[in-house]
Every structure is written in structure tokens, then in C-alpha cells.
Amino acid sequence: MPTNLMTELFTKASALPDDQQDRIAARVLAEIDDDLRWDRAFAKSLPALERLADRVLADHQAGETEQLDPDSL
Numbered sequence: 784m785p786t787n788l789m790t791e792l793f794t795k796a797s798a799l800p801d802d803q804q805d806r807i808a809a810r811v812l813a814e815i816d817d818d819l820r821w822d823r824a825f826a827k828s829l830p831a832l833e834r835l836a837d838r839v840l841a842d843h844q845a846g847e848t849e850q851l852d853p854d855s856l
Contacts, residue, residue: 785793796807842848 796804799807839848
């Protein structure tokens, strides 16, 4: 079931000329596809990111890291 905001969007967009409706629909669909691609990419990289985070945490706990000064970048 669509949310109230989605229903409002559909109602307002439906009143527009066909070409504008198609442009809006294309943008929304592209945004959804982009979100799905990012979700899949992060899901695939999660094990590697977890290993990296564990390594960095171990390095930090072993005193092998330095304080970062953002102003020096």
C-alpha cells in the first residue's frame, strides 16, 4: 500500500502532461535502481569492510595508529 506522500506524488504527477510524467517516472526509477545497486555493492563488500575494521581496531589498540589532524590535510 502506498504511503500518503507517494499517493500525493502520483496524484499530482498524473495531472501533468505525458512527457513530464515520463521524465518524473524515469528519474524516480533511476533513483530506485541506483539505491538497489549501492545496497548490493555494500552487501558484497561487507565481509571485507568488517575485516578491515577489525584490523584497524587491532592496530589502534596496539598503539600503531596516529591522531589525524584534519587541518594538515
